[in-house]
Amino acid sequence: MNTVETLTAPAIEGDRWPMLEATPTGSASRVTAAAAAYLFRTATRRLGISVSEDGQPADIVLHRPEELYARLGRHGLIGLGEAYMTGAWDAPELGDTLTVLCRDLEGLLPGWAQRLRGVYERRRGEADVNTPENAREHIGHHYDLSNEFFALFLDPTMTYSAGLFSPLPSAEDLAVAQHRKIDRILDEAGVGEGTRVLEIGTGWGELALRAAARGARVTSVTLSVEQAALARRRIAEAGFDDRVEVDLCDYRAVDGTYDAVVSVEMIEAVGERFWPVYFAKIDEVLAPGGTAVIQAITMPHDRMVATRNTETWITKYIFPGGILPSTEAITEVTEEHTRLRVRSRLSFGHHYAETLRRWDTALRDRAEEVRALGFDEMFLRMWHFYLEYTRAGFAADYIDVQQLTFTRDEVG
Template identity: 85%
Template sequence: MTTIEAPTTQARVADRWPMLQEAPTGPLTRLTAAAAATLFRAATKRLGISVSEDGSPADIVLHRPEELYARLSRHGLIGLGEAYLTGAWDAPELGETLTVLCRDLDGLLPRWAQRLRGVYERRRGEKDLNTPENAREHIGHHYDLSNDFFALFLDPTMSYSAGLFSSLPSTEDLALAQHRKIDRILDEAGVGAGSRLLEIGTGWGELALRAAARGAQVTSVTLSVEQAELARRRIGAAGLGHRVDVELCDYRAVEGTYDAVVSVEMIEAVGERFWPVYFAKIDEVLAPGGTAVIQAITMPHGRMLATRNTETWITKYIFPGGLLPSTEAITDVVDAHTRLRVRSRLSFGAHYAETLRRWDIALREHADEVRALGFDETFLRMWHFYLEYTRAGFAADYIDVQQVTFTRD
């Protein structure tokens, strides 16, 4: 497997990645960094995570401990991720180490330190809101990186969401797990010959393809130019262009009436302020007797309330404007703003952990091809950290993924 090297120098990283400017310095930073070092050592020792500062084998190997502690002291968990991006530390088994941390995320800091979060946590501003103008930019930031890049680590279905395996652990082909996930959504929504189906969030077209193969007439909307282009090509190559219309369109602008509405891992990019609008649109376009199914990554309600207004490493580097809902939030919104009612839920977070594990392995195996596309070592480290950080969340049951089926009173 091709390794992902640490960037050559911190200065070079800061030059190409302005968000990774030089680590904070100064008298105050030295004081807070010393406190961060004490808390870091105490937490890792309590959790049984070995730490090395001399290059000897350990769960966490610190190359520039002063930088790590400085970033931790000023930016908390964002600083932990940023220190990984700059190469200040490494972990031979990153996902496993992050899983141990994630299982105790609420207890990593003593209560007195948790009360100081307001000192370093950044509040989210207007640019983080997924208004129609901001939403296109936010979606483009992630999904318009390069179709060739995503093809390097996704399975042939180009599905960028959790697969549903027949059982775990599994050696099953990921494409089969993706088709099982899609087929369950279409079955729950009652999609068959003659169905009018709306898909909010096209991805790269696999769900639309499978729905059209059933004889459905599909309208699929997306804000990603790259995804729309490839989805149209794939649909045309399958000879199903007469059954699928892929539109570059915000979900808020959708019109018409549909027998079924499906949306796979799209709600995470909607934002709390617009959840009522999102579900109201589904309610508005759903025909009498219709069914809606969404697949959503969820988090505990208390954690959602605690973090909904603060910037995280994920929102800063991967999904600007994103927020994971809780199951309670989804239920409260649909009850208050729509005629929709939850009929059933399927929870399969462990399946997402396995999906992410496979994506990360594939990405590292194709690291040279990623470099050939023009991406640098910091980008590779960012994606390795993102995939393993997210996998840890699912492996630790800190976050979940659910298929939620709605009918309308």
């Protein structure tokens, strides 16, 4: 069991957490906080989630309930995450509790509260749109935290995407599951001796290394300075720098012709406005008879449509500019703007839940090393909430991860 040790509020340093506003005050805030308290108690009681305000064991332990309700009243689920960051509440088994919530996200609010969403939900602004300029900043916000930080919880392959286990549940080493995932992508794309491969989104280079080991020639593009530096070093150390080129550039600037295009969990950072551009670029550079394989985190289409313009806790703190597509949206965009057609699909969302569980365990086990890198308690709580909230989404089947294989309709 993961126990929560921090019972007091982490210090909110204005220069380090400018987005984390102070607890709302005033008469209007008291009204919305009272409504949030009623809704919170009603929802947790209906879902069978125990709540304690006196430190007794429970699924949710409230240390500062007034702060939690004030934040919920102001910004809904964003406030739930912010109140966790500040230590206003804890959960001994955070992921399990969030999974229960995720299974009934749409049922948490009664109809009258649903109709008032416009009062507390924030709308996305132009700064969230992934123009070439914004995209570099958004990618850097997350992926350039430091390679040393990510190395603390990722497996030795430095792969930051879902593993593919066999079987599940499994005690299998995560690196084995990551290689199985990568190898399936390369197999689907037909990557072998002499294959010209474009990878959109380098990560830390493991897919490029696996492709080069098959005899392929790889061009990999990324906007992360930190990832590019480590990927180049790993590729050189493996002796494949004559077969792999890592370019620090936007996918929109790619040219050339490739037999295979692969992209692992990159589309989530593209943004809805640029999905047609993303897939049109793949269509443009794919050689006749070529194959593209995209690994994408997806969400149900109705939820994507309902939340596409709404700021969430994830987009505010973890992935600015991000949005998860639905499989219907991907099909619609590719059929309307490209000659690409989905030929096969593999869904393995529960494998991502297991991957995230392992990452979170590793990160919590190495919390002191995270602090030694200069990150504070708020950062640790933010990442614990992020990893467990995301795990809950997969465990509850609210979101999914899929490998989508495309070939081009040369007649269409």
